[in-house]
Amino acid sequence: MSETTTDTDDQTHRARRMGGRDPHEAHRAATPLEALFDLTFATTFGFAAAQFAHALAAGHFSVALIGFGFAAFAICWAWINFSWFTSAYDTDDWVFRIVTMVQMIGVLVLAIGLAPMFKSLEEHTHLDNSVMVLGYVIMRCAMIFQWLRAARQDPARRHVCLTYVIAITIAQIGWITQIVLDFSIGVSIVLAIVLAIIEFSGPVIAERRDGGTPWHPHHIAERYSLFALIALGEGVVGTVASLSAVVEEQGWTLDAALVCIAGMGLTFGLWWVYSLLPSAQVLHRHRNRSFGWGYGQIIIIAAIVATGAGLHVAGNFIEHKAVIGSLATLLTVAIPVILFLAAAYALQYYLTRQFDGRHIGLLIATAGVLVLAIGAAAAGVDMAICLVIVMLAPAITVIGNETAGHKAKDAVTLH
Numbered sequence: 188m189s190e191t192t193t194d195t196d197d198q199t200h201r202a203r204r205m206g207g208r209d210p211h212e213a214h215r216a217a218t219p220l221e222a223l224f225d226l227t228f229a230t231t232f233g234f235a236a237a238q239f240a241h242a243l244a245a246g247h248f249s250v251a252l253i254g255f256g257f258a259a260f261a262i263c264w265a266w267i268n269f270s271w272f273t274s275a276y277d278t279d280d281w282v283f284r285i286v287t288m289v290q291m292i293g294v295l296v297l298a299i300g301l302a303p304m305f306k307s308l309e310e311h312t313h314l315d316n317s318v319m320v321l322g323y324v325i326m327r328c329a330m331i332f333q334w335l336r337a338a339r340q341d342p343a344r345r346h347v348c349l350t351y352v353i354a355i356t357i358a359q360i361g362w363i364t365q366i367v368l369d370f371s372i373g374v375s376i377v378l379a380i381v382l383a384i385i386e387f388s389g390p391v392i393a394e395r396r397d398g399g400t401p402w403h404p405h406h407i408a409e410r411y412s413l414f415a416l417i418a419l420g421e422g423v424v425g426t427v428a429s430l431s432a433v434v435e436e437q438g439w440t441l442d443a444a445l446v447c448i449a450g451m452g453l454t455f456g457l458w459w460v461y462s463l464l465p466s467a468q469v470l471h472r473h474r475n476r477s478f479g480w481g482y483g484q485i486i487i488i489a490a491i492v493a494t495g496a497g498l499h500v501a502g503n504f505i506e507h508k509a510v511i512g513s514l515a516t517l518l519t520v521a522i523p524v525i526l527f528l529a530a531a532y533a534l535q536y537y538l539t540r541q542f543d544g545r546h547i548g549l550l551i552a553t554a555g556v557l558v559l560a561i562g563a564a565a566a567g568v569d570m571a572i573c574l575v576i577v578m579l580a581p582a583i584t585v586i587g588n589e590t591a592g593h594k595a596k597d598a599v600t601l602h
Contacts (some may be wrong), residue, residue, distance in 0.1 A: 198375035200281045200284065201280060202278075205276060205413050207337075207338050207400070208275060208276065209401065209498065210275075211403075215405060215406040217413055218279060221273060221278065224294075227291045227298075228266055230419050231258075231295075232417060232418055232420070235258040235259065235492065236495050236496040238305040238426070239255040239258075239260070240425075240497070240499040241255065242309070243496065243511070243572075244504070244508065244510070245510055246511050252489075253308055253315060253376065254305040255496075256306050256489075258304070258305075258487065262297070265490055265551060267481065269287075269330070270388070270410045275337075275400035275401045275402045275455075275558065276400070277346055278395065287435060289325065289329040290326045290366055293322045293329065294322065296318065296322030297318075297319050297322030299318055300316065300320075301319065302315075302321035303315045303318055308520065309371045310503050311372065312372070313375065314490060316362075316365070316503070316541060318453065320363060331352055331454065334352045336422060344397055344399075346395050348400075350389070350392055350396055351393045351543075354388070354598060355389065356387050358385045359460060359461060360553065361381075361532060362382060365378050387482060388409075399474075402477075403570075404467055404470035411466065411484055412461070412462070414484075415461050415487070415491060418495075420495075421495025422457065423493045424495055424499070425449070425496065425497065425499040425502070426451055426498055428498065430446050430502075432501075433505055441576070445571035445572065449575045450498050451539045452523070453494065453520075453578040456578065457524075457527060457582070459585045460584050463584070463585075470538075476537065476538060480534060486526065487534070489526075490524070490526040490530060491527060493523035493526075495592075496523075497523055498574075500516055500520075501517075501519070501574060504516040514566075517561060517573050517574075517577070518561070518564075521560060524577060525557060525580075528580065528584065532550065545587060548587070549587040556576060556580050
């Protein structure tokens with residue numbers, strides 16, 4: 188059966204048959220509509236990072252971790268649902284465009300629901316995710332419509348598409364039930380974990396039927412890299428917050444320069460490390476590795492956003508608006524960086540299935556730098572200097588790979 192592609196020369200965007208894109212289509216790249224869709228997630232990341240940073244600066248660590256963990260999963264999963272579908276079935280006709288707009292509205296509703304969710308955790312009453320679930324209902328209705336359309340117009344993959352419909356519906360009923368029955372926070376968290384497992388299981392079951400959907404490996408790898416860029420925007424926001432705090436407190440001093448270098452250097456370093464992953468090449472040869480890779484990206488994206496939030500906390504500390512001390516403030520940046528680097532190395536191994544001995548030395552050096560930064564913060568060293576030290580952590584991986592890693596990288600990607 189031949190796969191369908193969009194006609195880029197047709198400006199009418201008339202309705203087309205949703206028969207599936209060619210997974211081997213040459214020069215497949217992200218579309219302007221996908222980029223526009225991603226912009227809505229810049230808003231959700233901004234809201235989530237702001238709430239996370241506020242809770243951390245106030246010393247409410249359990250609220251911060253639970254709230255941000257829930258928010259990060261909800262945001263990333265909403266994006267994943269859309270992006271994998273479009274990689275397989277993007278027709279770019281008027282129907283697809285209008286339904287995508289509806290999903291974008293759902294994302295914005297989800298963003299509005301983040302503040303009430305964090306507030307409910309602060310008040311220790313119940314998990315108020317009702318507005319977030321409303322956003323998901325809007326997105327899920329649109330997503331179910333898309334899958335039903337694909338099921339009708341792509342008979343060869345009808346069972347695959349309907350499996351997605353069933354999984355999405357079951358999960359959504361569970362989220363709505365959580366609101367209706369108004370469980371305690373503890374029960375809500377347990378139920379959320381169960382529903383997350385259902386969410387993750389749906390694509391695994393669906394993609395094992397009839398050959399799965401025709402997603403494009405290079406396209407989906409590019410989509411994730413663009414999503415990471417959206418997340419890295421929080422690093423820029425956090426840097427501006429820290430820099431503004433220093434300038435307001437001290438003026439344009441050496442500390443201001445150091446904070447600016449540390450924030451942008453750290454953000455740039457995270458981007459560079461992410462770009463080292465041989466995602467597209469490996470997924471092209473091993474499509475079965477997509478699940479671990481795709482789900483693992485949630486940890487990476489969450490860590491990137493959390494790093495930006497940590498820089499914001501550092502700004503609050505410099506302005507004397509944080510109740511936490513120097514060490515705790517630095518850890519709000521260092522821990523997400525550690526999580527990011529650990530996830531990046533784990534994904535590298537997961538993709539290539541080959542262990543690079545150089546990584547041991549790089550990891551030891553990285554750990555040494557982070558221990559130095561933490562020790563400096565504990566000793567009361569200026570926060571700007573501590574942030575500069577943390578900035579060196581991803582730089583070690585970048586330098587190690589750029590100076591000695593090309594041959595090893597070529598070997599594993601061609602394996």
